[in-house]
Amino acid sequence: MAEPVLELRGVSKRYGEAVAVDEVSLTVERGEFLTILGPSGCGKTTVLRLIAGFEQPSAGEIVLEGRSMAGVPPERRAVNTVFQSYALFPHMNVFDNVAFGLRMRGFAPTEVRRRVLDALRLVHLEDLATRMVDRLSGGQQQRVAIARAVVNEPAVLLLDEPLSALDYRLRKRMQIELKHLQRSLGITFVLVTHDQEEAFSMSDRVAVMNQGRIAQLDTPTAIYETPANLFVARFVGEINVLPGVVVGCVEHMTHVEVEGRVIPLSTPPGCWQVGNKVHVLLRPEDLRVETLRDLDEDPELRASFGRVPALLGVVEETVYKGATYDVILRLDSGTMLTATEFFNEDDETVYFRPGDRVAVTWVQGWETVLAYAP
Amino acid sequence: MRRDGLFRRLVIAATVVWMAVFGVVPNLLVLGASVSHPSPTTFLSPGFTLGNYALLLDGIHAQILFSSLKLSAAVTAICFGLAYPFAALLARAGRRTRHVLLVLVVIPFWTNSLVRTYAMTVLLNTSGLVNRVLFALGLIDAPLTLLYTTGAVVAGLVYTLLPFMILPLYAALDRFDPRLEEAARDLGAGRFQVLWYIKLPLVLPGIITGCMLVFLPGLGMFYVADVLGGAKTMLVGNFIRDQFLVTRQWPLGAAASTLLTMIMIVLLLIYWWSQRRIHEGKLDV
Structure with a gap:
């Protein structure tokens, strides 16, 4: 060079x-x-x-x-x-x-x-x-x-x-x-x-x-x-920070307990040991949110919703942003999350309503795992 | 709106009338007197002559004029030398310090300058404070003659006129953005070049204002020369006063007075030129 x-x-x-x-x-x-x-x-x-x-x-x-x-x-x-x-x-x-x-x-x-x-x-x-x-x-x-x-x-x-x-x-x-x-x-x-x-x-x-x-x-x-x-x-953009504990490590797969659920995350091998406290970081636009009602009614949607066990919560409010809107939701543990949703091509109204019971998940690998820092 | 316009016109009219009656007319009278013939009985007799100006530039008169210009130039230079560092300090000081220092500059104005000039004699005479201190310190064996010297007049003028140099310099330096110095150095200018190409042109109007406010009174403040300089005629101001009140040569006094006005006009032109340079810039493409 x-x-x-x-x-x-x-x-x-x-x-x-x-x-x-x-x-x-x-x-x-x-x-x-x-x-x-x-x-x-x-x-x-x-x-x-x-x-x-x-x-x-x-x-x-x-x-x-x-x-x-x-x-x-x-x-x-x-x-x-x-x-x-x-x-x-x-x-x-x-x-x-x-x-x-x-x-x-x-x-x-x-x-x-x-x-x-x-x-x-x-x-x-x-x-x-x-x-x-x-x-x-x-x-x-x-x-x-x-x-x-x-x-x-x-x-x-x-x-x-x-x-x-x-x-x-x-x-x-x-x-x-x-x-x-x-x-x-x-x-x-x-x-x-x-x-x-x-x-x-x-x-x-x-x-x-x-x-x-x-x-x-x-x-x-x-x-x-x-x-x-x-x-x-x-500092760079909005992010959701969830505290968790490593409960299992197998090669590229780390199991982390987040919000009372054990979620498999892909991390480089040797990074974590069982018992490590971590932060799981998720960008709002990486979160996927569906109402429990839709998931119940539509088996196809349920199938595509992903392997990751979903976190459950309730919609608090929605914030209109123009091209997108933010869904502010409270998980059952009390932790607040922000998810950014795009408007559908055929539906320009905000889909979620305050009070909706929802499940939240994300594509495995899109999260960032950091060592816990107070 | 209508009343507002009327009020504004009244105020402007009053100012114009005031300036005409007490500014323009007296100056025209002086100008007229300066080209009149001298007369031993009636002070002056009307006519047109440049003889008074010729007389002014001749022999002993020219000498007085020249030494007064020299003296005032020295006073101006000393004032500048003392005022610039102080004004720079003032411009850089914090708000509180700045207020205190500015009040210190203004305090002397609370006392009449004639009284302050007399006060200086107490400091400068043979048994005055300065001599006693020097004597006590063992620096001198016999008292120095300080009073009634050119040095005493210069000191008195500097003392009286220093604030008039400090204030415009401070105003100019305070307006000057020190980031411009950094920008110039960033572009390759050394310390001297920054001073010459950036700081001086931007502070110049303040320097010229200060010099104007010191140089002209430095020619004219006859009472300072009277009190501290003794009976010698040192300033153009003494000369003018003497022509009007002692020797009764009004036309010659008027000519000297007009000369001072012309010096002021020249200085104003320089000031105007320096301002213009800032606001229009020079085209150098």
């Missing part, structure tokens, strides 16, 4: 007693789109500022293109940042803002002009080159900020919540544009966000951060489907 463009080795940042970043190690490949995802205050922006050089790590090392960045000031690092607030220079027009980095590096005026106009074309702002930046819309300012950074052809482009100030529709569009831009330029992107949808839709890999540490670093699919811990599971 080629040399990684950026590497963090055990990087920590402490402010007095407070630890903002705690021994973060990660490797970013050339051309990769990596997103650091986490709640506010998890240290994700500090990681970005450490890479940019605005902060110096208290411990550990940052290596950019094979060179240690210890003591290297921001102006001499081959990274550029798109700031959350854009931080455009208010006393310059669009062209001068974008040209700033090139001019600081001493490019000839004709070369500056060529590159700036190329960059502006890239973000569809070529007609606004002479406009002052305070007379641009939020989306246009965002594009200037991106052009101002990419025009320098950085080894890594850092983006600090770049889309958070835009409205929903524009944010969606910019997500796609950013992704396309990243692909066509081949520049490595490291993006920071608290929005999991944004992280998933754009990134090759996502690092979920919590309390200064990386909780999980993997592809969006892996993070969503097989979260490494409860924090990640709960």
